[in-house]
Each structure stands twice: as C-alpha cells, then as structure tokens.
Amino acid sequence: MGKSENIPxxxxxxxxxxxxxxxxxxxxPVQIGPVTAPNRFYQxxxxxxxxxxxxxxxxxxxxxxxxxxxxxxxxxxVSIHPSSDDSPLPFARLWNxxxxxxxxxxxxxxxxxxxxxxxxxxxxxxxxxxxTSRLPPLSPSGISWAATHVGFxxxxxxxxxxxxxxxxxxxxxxxxxxxxxxxxxxxxxVYAGMGYLGYEFLLPEYNHRDDGYGGxxxxxxxxxxxxxxxxxxEAGSRAAVALRISLEELxxxxxxxxxxxxxxxxxxxxxxxxxxxxxxxxxxxxxxxSRFRPEGAHERIIDFVKRVTDRPVVGVGRxxxxxxxxxxxxxxxxxxxxxxxxxIADPFLPSKIREGNxxxxxxxxxxxxxxxxxxxxxxxxxxxxxxxGEEWRRxxxxxxxxxTTQPDSVLVVGGGPAGLEAALIAxxxxxxxxxxxxxxxxxxxxxxxxxxxxxxxxxxxxxxRVWALSxxxxxxxxxxxxxxxxxxxxxxxxxxxxxxxxxWTKRLYSSLExxxxxxxxxxxxxxxxxxxxxxxxxxVLVFDYDNYYLGGVIAEHLAExxxxxxxATPAGHASAWTFMTNELxxxxxxxxxxxxxxxxxxxxxxxxxxxxxxQNLFNATPLEIEVDAIVIVGHRDPEDALYxxxxxxxxxxxxxxxxxxxxxxxxxxxxxxxxxGHSFARGLIExxxxxxxxxxxxxxxxxxxxxxx
Ligand code: ADP
Ligand code: SF4
Numbered sequence: 001m002g003k004s005e006n007i008p009x010x011x012x013x014x015x016x017x018x019x020x021x022x023x024x025x026x027x028x029p030v031q032i033g034p035v036t037a038p039n040r041f042y043q044x045x046x047x048x049x050x051x052x053x054x055x056x057x058x059x060x061x062x063x064x065x066x067x068x069x070x071x072x073x074x075x076x077x078v079s080i081h082p083s084s085d086d087s088p089l090p091f092a093r094l095w096n097x098x099x100x101x102x103x104x105x106x107x108x109x110x111x112x113x114x115x116x117x118x119x120x121x122x123x124x125x126x127x128x129x130x131x132t133s134r135l136p137p138l139s140p141s142g143i144s145w146a147a148t149h150v151g152f153x154x155x156x157x158x159x160x161x162x163x164x165x166x167x168x169x170x171x172x173x174x175x176x177x178x179x180x181x182x183x184x185x186x187x188x189x190v191y192a193g194m195g196y197l198g199y200e201f202l203l204p205e206y207n208h209r210d211d212g213y214g215g216x217x218x219x220x221x222x223x224x225x226x227x228x229x230x231x232x233x234e235a236g237s238r239a240a241v242a243l244r245i246s247l248e249e250l251x252x253x254x255x256x257x258x259x260x261x262x263x264x265x266x267x268x269x270x271x272x273x274x275x276x277x278x279x280x281x282x283x284x285x286x287x288x289x290s291r292f293r294p295e296g297a298h299e300r301i302i303d304f305v306k307r308v309t310d311r312p313v314v315g316v317g318r319x320x321x322x323x324x325x326x327x328x329x330x331x332x333x334x335x336x337x338x339x340x341x342x343x344i345a346d347p348f349l350p351s352k353i354r355e356g357n358x359x360x361x362x363x364x365x366x367x368x369x370x371x372x373x374x375x376x377x378x379x380x381x382x383x384x385x386x387x388x389g390e391e392w393r394r395x396x397x398x399x400x401x402x403x404t405t406q407p408d409s410v411l412v413v414g415g416g417p418a419g420l421e422a423a424l425i426a427x428x429x430x431x432x433x434x435x436x437x438x439x440x441x442x443x444x445x446x447x448x449x450x451x452x453x454x455x456x457x458x459x460x461x462x463x464x465r466v467w468a469l470s471x472x473x474x475x476x477x478x479x480x481x482x483x484x485x486x487x488x489x490x491x492x493x494x495x496x497x498x499x500x501x502x503x504w505t506k507r508l509y510s511s512l513e514x515x516x517x518x519x520x521x522x523x524x525x526x527x528x529x530x531x532x533x534x535x536x537x538x539x540v541l542v543f544d545y546d547n548y549y550l551g552g553v554i555a556e557h558l559a560e561x562x563x564x565x566x567x568a569t570p571a572g573h574a575s576a577w578t579f580m581t582n583e584l585x586x587x588x589x590x591x592x593x594x595x596x597x598x599x600x601x602x603x604x605x606x607x608x609x610x611x612x613x614x615q616n617l618f619n620a621t622p623l624e625i626e627v628d629a630i631v632i633v634g635h636r637d638p639e640d641a642l643y644x645x646x647x648x649x650x651x652x653x654x655x656x657x658x659x660x661x662x663x664x665x666x667x668x669x670x671x672x673x674x675x676x677g678h679s680f681a682r683g684l685i686e687x688x689x690x691x692x693x694x695x696x697x698x699x700x701x702x703x704x705x706x707x708x709x
Pocket of ligand 2: 340368384
C-alpha cells in the first residue's frame with residue numbers, strides 16, 4: 001500500500017537542495033517489503049501514555065511527527081488480547097473490532113502527510129500482571145519475569161503455555177493483524193523484546209520447553225517465526241511485517257554455530273520479516289538517560305545485523321545529530337534512523353535537516369521525563385517540547401504560532417528555563433520582548449546543574465532557546481541586569497513575566513513527614529553553596545529528600561573533588577525517583593565508583609558541627625557520622641519577592657499584567673518550568689485557557705473483549 005498518490009508536497013517533494021549535501025542520503029526512500037518509506041526517518045514504536053481513552057490526543061501527537069517529516073510513524077505497544085494487560089500502566093489495544101476506529105484516527109492523520117503508519121502488535125507474556133482482565137499471564141515455561149524487581153511486584157506468576165495456548169496466541173495475532181489492516185496500518189509488528197512473550201521464547205533461561213518450541217536455538221525461534229508467518233499470511237501484500245527484537249542478552253551468549261546467539265537468531269530469521277527493528281533488552285539500557293549513555297550507545301550490540309540480513313534495519317540511539325545519523329548509514333549499521341525521544345523533543349527534526357536548518361533542532365536532553373510520564377500512567381510530557389501531548393487538547397503546534405494583532409511589549413525577568421521559553425514563544429507570536437537576567441549568563445538552574453557530572457547534555461535546554469532568541473529581530477536580551485520593581489516598571493511593558501526561580505531551603509521533615517525546624521549552622525549548606533564552590537571541609541554528608549537526580553549528582557560531584565562523601569535519604573533508594581527515569585541502577589554504579597556510602601530509610605535529626613545524628617526512619621536505630629558539612633537537598637521555596645513588590649508598587653490605574661512563572665510560581669522539575677513559560681506566552685493570545693477533554697470512541701454496543709475462535 002504505497003502512499004505516493006497521497007503524498008502532500010512536504011514529503012513528496014524530493015527537492016533537498018537546501019539540505020546540506022552530506023545529509024541528503026537521509027531523504028532517500030527505503031523499500032520495506034510491499035511498502036516504501038519516503039525517507040530514512042523512522043519514529044519507532046514508543047509509549048505515549050495515550051491509550052484508547054485518548055484517541056484524538058494520540059492522533060494529533062503522532063500526526064505532528066508525520067507533518068514534521070518522519071517517514072514512518074509508529075504506535076506504542078498495542079495489545080493483541082486481554083491476556084496482555086499491563087494496567088495500571090497505559091497501553092493501547094486491538095482486542096476486538098470496536099478498537100479499530102480509534103486507531104484509524106491516527107493512521108488517517110499520519111497518511112495525510114504521506115508517512116507510513118506502523119503498529120506495534122504486542123503480547124506481554126510474563127511481564128504483564130493482567131490486573132484488569134484477571135487472566136493468568138502467559139509464558140513458555142512458567143518462569144516469572146523480573147521476580148526480584150520491586151517495581152514488578154504483582155504477586156501474579158505466569159502459567160506455562162500448552163501447545164493449544166501457543167496456537168491461540170498465533171490466532172490472536174492473526175485477528176489483531178486483520179484489525180490493524182482495517183485500521184489502515186502499513187507496517188505490522190511482531191514484538192520479541194524487552195522481556196515480552198516472543199523474547200521469553202528466545203531465551204533458554206525462560207524457555208525450558210521440551211517440545212518443538214524449546215531446546216536448540218532453531219526451536220526457540222520457532223514461536224517468533226510462526227508469529228511473523230501468521231502476520232504475513234494475513235497481511236499478504238497489503239502491509240509490511242516488522243520484527244522488533246532485543247539483542248543485548250543474546251549477543252552475550254555463546255553459540256556452537258554462530259558468533260553469538262544474537263547472530264544465530266538473526267541468521268535463522270534473516271528473510272522472514274520485511275524489516276528488522278533492533279534494540280536493547282531493558283528500559284534503562286534501551287532508553288538510557290544522557291547522564292550515563294551517549295548518543296548511539298546501541299551500536300556495539302546491533303552493529304552486526306546488517307551483515308546477516310539483507311532486509312532493512314532500523315535502530316535507535318537518541319540520535320539528534322544528522323552527522324551521526326549519516327555515519328550510521330554510511331558505515332552500514334542502520335538503513336533507517338529510529339527516533340523515539342528525538343521525535344518527541346522535536347517532531348520537526350527531519351524537516352529542519354532537509355531545510356538545512358540543523359541548528360534549529362530542539363535536541364532531546366536525555367532526561368527521560370517522557371518515560372516517567374508513562375510510569376506515572378499519563379500522556380507524555382517532554383522537558384524540551386512543551387507542546388508534546390498538547391497538540392489536540394490545547395491546539396499547540398510545536399512550530400506554528402498565532403500572531404498577535406496588538407504590538408504589545410513583554411518584559412521577562414529571569415533567564416532560566418521558564419523565562420527563556422516565555423520570551424521565545426512570546427517573540428514568535430510577534431510581541432516586542434525584553435528579557436533580563438541578573439547573572440552574567442543565561443540558563444538559570446540549567447546552567448548550574450549542567451556543570452555537574454554527566455549533566456552537560458541538559459545544557460541544550462538553554463542553548464536551543466538562547467540560539468532561537470538570537471534569530472529573532474523583536475527580542476532584546478540583557479544579562480548582568482538584576483531588576484527591582486522600580487526598574488521593571490520603568491520598561492512600561494504591557495506584560496511582565498516574573499521567572500525568578502526558587503531557592504533551596506535548609507528545612508527538614510520529621511519521621512511523620514511533618515516539617516521540622518531548619519538546622520541553622522554555618523556548616524549546613526544547600527545546592528546553591530555547591531554551585532558557588534563554597535563547600536568547605538573534607539567530609540561531607542549529602543542529605544537528600546528531594547529524591548530526584550540532584551542529591552545523587554551532588555554526592556558524585558563532591559566525591560570527584562576528593563571529599564569523603566556520605567549520602568543519606570529517608571527514601572528506600574538513593575535518588576529514588578530516578579526509578580521513573582531509568583537512571584536508578586546507574587546512580588548506584590556512579591556512587592559506588594566514587595566510594596559514596598549510602599544510607600537509605602534514614603532521617604537527619606541533628607548536627608553539632610562535627611557529628612551528624614541520623615536515625616532509621618522505621619525503627620529509630622541511631623547512626624552517627626563525623627562530617628565537616630551537610631548539604632541538604634530537600635525543599636525549594638519560590639523566589640517571588642520581586643513579584644510581590646511589583647504588585648504592591650504599580651499604579652492603581654496600571655492595566656499591565658504581571659504573572660509569576662516556573663519555579664517562582666511553584667518549584668518543580670525543568671519540564672514544569674518550560675511548560676509554565678510556554679503556557680504564559682500562549683496565554684497572551686489565547687482567550688480560552690481551558691483544554692479539551694478527550695473521550696473514548698464508544699461503540700454502539702458494549703464490546704466482548706474475549707475473542708472467540
Ligand atoms: P526557572 O526554572 O523557573 O526558569 P531558574 O531558577 O532556573 O528558574 O531561573 C531563574 C532565573 O532568574 C535565574 O537565572 C536568576 O538569576 C534570575 N533572576 C532572579 N531574580 C532576578 C531579578 N530580580 N532580575 C533578573 N534576573 C533574576
Ligand atoms: Fe528527551 Fe527529556 Fe523530552 Fe524525553 S522528556 S524526549 S528525554 S528531552
């Protein structure tokens with residue numbers, strides 16, 4: 001089902017004359033079985049938190065990527081049957097015909113821009129807990145997935161599949177394929193990665209079967225082969241069949257006949273799928289945070305695949321640099337450049353490369369807030385792209401902005417993430433913008449934090465916005481400009497945005513989570529003292545109840561400076577919330593490398609200037625540590641004094657607006673600050689600040705969700 005007849009000028013236009021000559025290879029079409037991808041930009045399947053309950057939000061989110069030039073746009077995981085039920089985590093489904101319409105919204109939207117639509121048909125095997133459907137999870141041999149992992153704690157163990165169960169799953173794949181075709185998808189997946197059912201058949205540790213599906217590698221690939229064959233049989237020439245497979249563990253396994261078991265699997269199935277989508281085995285390694293994984297980190301595992309198959313290969317690696325992408329293709333690593341996070345942070349990345357505007361790419365920073373959204377069970381949020389997930393419900397487009405009819409002026413005070421985003425979006429809407437920052441450089445907290453170990457990529461939040469502001473003629477930018485109320489009002493701006501950030505406090509909490517009096521000694525410090533480089537003494541305790549990245553990074557940083565560092569937290573893990581962003585295991589590795597002693601479920605009770613008195617949160621067992629200083633990474637208070645004095649100082653008849661933004665309004669993560677700045681600027685034109693609530697497409701009759709054979 002080639003889409004050439006439908007391709008609008010944006011993608012059908014093969015004119016890449018503005019594109020840098022060395023990047024033009026990225027715009028070559030690629031044949032994938034019976035369909036043709038219009039270019040090499042492939043938005044691989046990724047979770048969006050948008051399920052059948054958010055069909056319009058989902059369609060607009062995916063459509064924006066097609067509009068931005070991604071030649072293939074995929075769904076996230078789409079369950080083929082209620083025995084693959086990941087709730088309460090969000091997942092989509094094609095369990096019966098009633099589910100077709102909501103997917104058709106997405107495929108129509110993707111096709112409008114000439115892109116191909118791919119569906120990641122998925123059976124979760126023993127990974128899912130079937131909390132809603134209450135069916136036993138399926139597995140080759142009844143072996144639990146991640147049984148030791150607290151995050152998977154479900155108390156539900158999988159059943160061992162009989163031969164009849166295998167036949168049923170194959171039939172469900174056939175039914176889901178039929179529905180996917182009816183929904184208009186062009187590429188249909190079989191998923192054998194990340195612990196899901198196909199993957200469990202491949203690995204001997206999970207597959208102990210003594211029938212034709214277990215034992216020798218030829219037998220272990222049989223289930224995946226049959227899933228591919230049944231999909232092909234049903235799809236005929238209407239759609240391509242893709243295999244998504246994790247190769248990390250298999251690559252480490254010796255094989256009698258092949259260089260590794262990964263080589264064996266790809267050889268045995270070499271020409272069965274039309275496309276190989278190759279990846280790592282677990283979310284922390286597959287979707288690694290930039291703190292611990294560079295761009296292109298998958299290459300060492302997947303670099304052999306193209307040598308073993310002549311079918312096209314797509315893979316990811318948080319690619320944002322066109323030179324890196326071209327290098328992957330020229331060196332024969334990949335045929336198609338996979339993007340998940342890169343496509344969320346900038347849906348228009350391909351268009352920008354084609355227009356020779358690579359500087360304009362809003363590069364992903366690898367913070368994994370998008371993944372945390374999925375873990376939270378909500379539609380995707382992105383630190384770099386405030387419009388992600390807001391395309392339909394708020395009508396926010398990442399590149400198009402309404403233009404003001406009033407030539408109003410806007411003064412933004414504070415050049416951190418919130419202030420920079422507010423200034424940029426206000427300027428793009430045609431306002432006359434002035435932004436003032438009291439320090440010598442732009443970026444606020446990002447500038448400071450990005451100097452800590454592993455954090456340099458986060459600087460892109462600042463760099464992209466400072467660059468983009470410098471391209472506009474209606475912006476005046478002043479550093480070294482601390483404004484008080486009088487100075488701010490003297491600009492006579494129609495709108496004043498106060499984005500002055502927040503400050504860390506020395507506040508503590510009791511074991512009952514009640515705020516306790518701050519410890520007020522000169523040796524009690526906050527992250528600001530770390531940024532200022534004024535942490536004196538050789539022995540430091542980092543006491544962290546913020547629980548996101550900063551406490552752990554500061555411990556690493558101080559240890560790197562040669563100090564003896566202890567880290568204590570009331571939480572159950574160091575940097576506990578980084579569980580949500582796939583960083584947690586690597587935080588522990590980094591702290592271990594620096595010999596940082598970790599004390600979890602531990603509260604800070606007192607400090608006499610020499611000894612920190614700690615206590616186990618649950619059983620009150622005391623612990624004393626001799627330290628010269630304590631850095632408390634806990635609570636932040638808004639820096640809103642300027643706002644308060646502005647409101648007090650302005651004349652009674654002054655009709656200008658004054659608004660607080662970002663951390664100065666409510667301290668949060670950088671994603672919150674950017675979104676706040678963006679909301680402010682859109683609100684200068686939008687009269688209705690409420691968003692549309694999406695609703696499921698309700699079938700006429702309640703659907704039966706247990707398909708009968
Ligand atoms: P956010 O995340 O909300 O953007 P940040 O703390 O990162 O907050 O940034 C706030 C910025 O505001 C900092 O760079 C700070 O130096 C600047 N700032 C604070 N007060 C003033 C002021 N009175 N005049 C100009 N800049 C200010
Ligand atoms: Fe990249 Fe962070 Fe946005 Fe995810 S949330 S796409 S990691 S910038």
